[in-house]
Amino acid sequence: MINNILIIVLNILFLLIMPFFMVGLIKKTKAFFGGRKGISIFQPFYDFVKLLKKGQVISSSTSWIFKIAPLVIFSSVIFAGLFAPIFYGKAIIELECAFVVFSYLLGFSKFFAIISALDTGSSFEGMGSSREACFTTLIEPAFFIILASIAVLTGNSTFNSISMILTSTGAFGLLITIMMVAAIFIMLLVECSRVPVDDPETHLELTMIHEVMILDNSGFDLALITYASGIKMAILSAIIVNLILPSALNGALFAVLFIALTLLLAIIIGIIESMMARIRMSHVFEFVFIMSSIALVIASLVAVRMFGV
């Protein structure tokens, strides 16, 4: 159930360090396309340290929920990371149907983010919560459909079965892989509040989704929340890279390629953010429905192949 030491160490390092570099690289890419020099790639790390040292202001209208929420959010995302396949397609803890635990841990963190935002009683945060909850409700079933289809296809219900599709089922597997990459990439853009769904750079509260929910958090709490959202991005990127990278590759080569592809993904996100405007809020649903549609297509293809219906 628990994998060997090397994978544990690599996975933990990946979860802890990668978020900073991914965020830094996205910012650097955006600066490059904007004709600016941009901030150092280590800046997200410096910011994190700075926030840890800062004091906090906590609104008097909040209750204990607001105070524990950042810790709950952070620890449930880290906990989810233990079940996610990272290096060599392996998770630190492997379970049958681990993706169910994984999804619900992410869901749990989101639930706390939402009630903590509502706890502040601010109309902005209520608005952000309602948007976030809306999009999550659409993402979650699609994610389940996709992973259940994979379990059926590979006959293996552990989370790391995703890295087997490409190698085990030939051309059909390739088709499924492409669709899954697209679907999970959309999930990443929505979950990690990137353009075209959300704009992480904006100061305009009325247009925000994720950022507006954490307006009241400061100092240590804010550091934990931003870190958690970076870790979530690293986890989802790892899942995407695992879909592409054949797990049969050996040792160091895999590790190097894995890191390179994860960083490449960050650059791609940066390019999208530089080239595209945001989608109108009412049209975000249509964007999320793309993921749902892909999920349904994957499910039907798998059903036809496995059961011949």
Added chain:
Amino acid sequence: MNYYTAKNNQRINLSDIPTIDFETFKAQLEMTNLRPIGFFGADWGENIRLFAFLVDDEEGEIFISSALLDKNAKEYPSITKENHQYHIFEREFYEQFGIKPVGHPWLKPLRLNQDKHEFFEMEGEEIHQVAVGPIHAGVIEPGHFRFMCQGEKVYNLEIMLGYQHRGVEDLMVKKPSNQLAESICGDSVIAYNTAYSQVMEALSDTKVSIKAKLIRAIALEMERIAIHIGDMGAILGDIAYLMGKEVYAVTRTLVINTMLEISGSRFGRGLITFGGVNFDIDDELSEKILSVLSEVKATVEKMTKAALQSSSVMSRLEKTGVVSKETAQELNLVGLIARSCGIEIDSRFDFKDEFYQDFEKKKFSATNDAYSRFKIRYKEVIESISFVKKLLKKLEVVKDDEILVEKNDLISNSLAISIVEGWRGEVVHIALTDENGKLRRYKIKDPSFNNWWGLSMALRGNGISDFPLCNKGFDLSYAGFDL
């Protein structure tokens, strides 16, 4: 019809302006379809003299009329009931003189004591209010916005301003100066200062040289170019189109840096003065301006083309924040916003400015939405660049003119009005002198005075997340409104 007919920048003897009884005055204002640009009171001994300034945009004429109201009067019948264009003017008059317009549909003060008054409220279980401001997240001026929403949809937006009320009109009367005039609204330095100087020159019968007038016109167009480009970048920044935001910001800097070379200030402070201008534009500088502007033109054309070809940009801009032409007319919207709604008013051309008569202005095909507000800025930037080129050519002919002339004393018992088309629209300054040749009343109307209500209407039925985009498209002044 009992009016005095005047031209822009003309001195008028106060005794020439007809004073009619209030009933006739009110009936005149209710009947006419002329556009009001001024409606204000002035202390007149035992009475309050109520002035009305109407314009005929096609003929370029200003019609002035007045009526006396008893200073101790508590109320008068509202004009707004019949003619909606007066709704803000009457609120302002009520605030300044405490005489209540009876029958005004939404009577609350405009700038002072706003806290004591209720907002318009909608009722219903699913209705929620969103309060934004007066302190905002960006480095912008203060203003409060109250949204009545059902879910994401905005049903009503009420805007509350006045947080920057400095009593500018009174200060102007006490100690009029160019420094004060150009500090009223920091993004329209040239427009405000030109309007002030023209009013004072008209009142004192000071004849400014052609050269000084040309330099003012050039500066006004440069201001328009710079702010429009900055706004185009801000609009794209709000929809997270990064490339446009950055490119326009860089290009705007080129323009304001050229302004720095002309006047020593990036926003043209200190350039214009009562009697002319303080800084000359010589041949070398003229060459420099031309070369910067041709570079600016190339970049703006290229960037705008790229932005408008991007489907993600167009899907955000098109059909967002639509203000119909009828609404715009009813609310008396002016300037850039009026033009983006299909109302072709532009005081540079309407009031037959001497330099603009042979300039060509293309008709704008308005679509009334955020796209229209973006596109008109592009059109005006390109046009203004060509205007500057032509103005610089005219400047060569009058090379040997003085740039500054001796100023005369103000003439007593007079009135003058100056309308300057700033980048936002018409900036109106009206000044009255007393029997000693001192100012007795100074009235300023910024285009934002009219257009804030257009922004309210633009939001109706739109998503609340589209507010920043609409707001940037209007880009109205808080300071210019609050005075």
